[in-house]
Amino acid sequence: MKIPQFFLGVDGGATKTEAVLVDQNRKIIDQGQAQGSNTAIFGLTESANQVALAVKRALGTKKIKISASYLALAGVNTRDDNKNWQRAIKNHPYLCQVLDNPKIVNDTAAALRSGTTDKNAIVVIAGTGSNCYGRNEKGQEARSGGADHILGDEGSAYDIGSNILHSVVKALDGRGPKTVLVNLLFEKLKIESLDGLHRLVYKKPWNKTDIAQVAPLAEIAAEKNDKIAIGIIKSAADELALMIKAVAQKLNLEKKPYTIVKSGSVFNMPKIGNLLEKEILKFSPYAKFTMPKVSAATAAAYLAQEGI
The missing domain is CATH 3.30.420.40 (ATPase, nucleotide binding domain)
Structure with a gap:
């Protein structure tokens, strides 16, 4: 047996x-x-x-x-x-x-294996942090991003959340334009003022994971045609696209068919995924996108x- x-x-x-x-x-x-x-x-x-x-x-x-x-x-x-x-x-x-x-x-x-077994493939992770990794049919590997929140994490939920917090503070103290992100953030955190936000953020203080939790507000605000939120969404998509492009160039995949796995909570925000795909298809017209299957x-x- x-x-x-x-x-x-x-x-x-x-x-x-x-x-x-x-x-x-x-x-x-x-x-x-x-x-x-x-x-x-x-x-x-x-x-x-x-x-x-x-x-x-x-x-x-x-x-x-x-x-x-x-x-x-x-x-x-x-x-x-x-x-x-x-x-x-x-x-x-x-x-x-x-x-x-x-x-x-x-x-x-x-994360790559969760979406494909193709020999020419790239995964872009955009969860709390961000990272990008790929391989080609020759067995070569390449990476971009993944430098964590002090040196990187562009396009991640942390990055989006941090931009939301900065935009809210600027709107409240007069350095930036008004944004519906203020009300959305206050409602989510059950606070009523900048002082309340300051106390909440620094009491613990917040870490990378805490900051990432406010990221979904960008999609909600963008749905309301908020210019600040739309800018944050576009910036995140552009940064993730840069990671994919860097890996694709290192592996000589730009003009070849290859699979891109989109992994992580950021892709629960459809606007980011849609903008990312449009940008990549300008660069790699034969690329195809997929989400994790397991x-x-x-x-x-x-x-x-x-x-x-």
């Missing part, structure tokens, strides 16, 4: 961490979620704890041996990042018991299986 095999995939970002367990037939056995695990926001110790919690919730009390595991984590951008994660897992009281030599990569790899954690589990 053939011994069953089990594969674990983990997708960790700024907002949440998800673990998915599949069998050799790619049937989802179970899954678990925890809070974010981006080390740039939460630090390595807390991020490892959240990965452990998601994995523990996926495995439950099952007495099984994981054949292979694949961890796709935001913030893993360098060899040092990878080494730090490997060390953290070996030193973690739970993860060291359940994960044997896990594959640890940036979250873009699973979760990134499920894709990571598939990659764990495919890596054996």
Whole structure:
């Protein structure tokens, strides 16, 4: 009798961490979620704890041996990042018991696999943060963005949220034009003044994830024909387009057919996705767009299986 095999995939970002367990037939056995695990926001110790919690919730009390595991984590951008994660897992009281030599990569790899298996493909992630990764039929890889919120994250929910907050403050103190974003923000946060906003933002203080939560207001305000919001939306779409163009040029894909996977919460705002597609098709007329077909954690589990 053939011994069953089990594969674990983990997708960790700024907002949440998800673990998915599949069998050799790619049937989802179970899954678990925890809070974010981006080390740039939460630090390595807390991020490892959240990965452990998601994995523990996926495995439950099952007495099984994981054949292979694949961890796709935001913030893993360098060899040092990878080494730090490997060390953290070996030193973690739970993860060291359940994960044997896990594959640890940036979250873009699973995001790409979630939408396509095409050899010429690019994924643009626009969630709390932003990143772009691609590969071509020669096996070459390229990246752009992904420098996190101090050096980058253009076009992300954080970027959009930050622009909203700055525009609201300028409108309130007389440095900028009026915008319906003021009322929308006050209503969302249940505040009534600039002082109230200041107290709320700095009391904790807000982090990247908190700022990203206000991003959807840009789409609502743009629907009301608010010029400030329309400008924020266009800027985000333009920045994401620049990332895709940079990767496509590095891989010599501009004039070839290739697939672009749009991944992340920002693409729940249709205006950004529509503007992005129009801009890219001027540059790459044979590009086609798709959305993820499975979760990134499920894709990571598939990659764990495919890596054996």
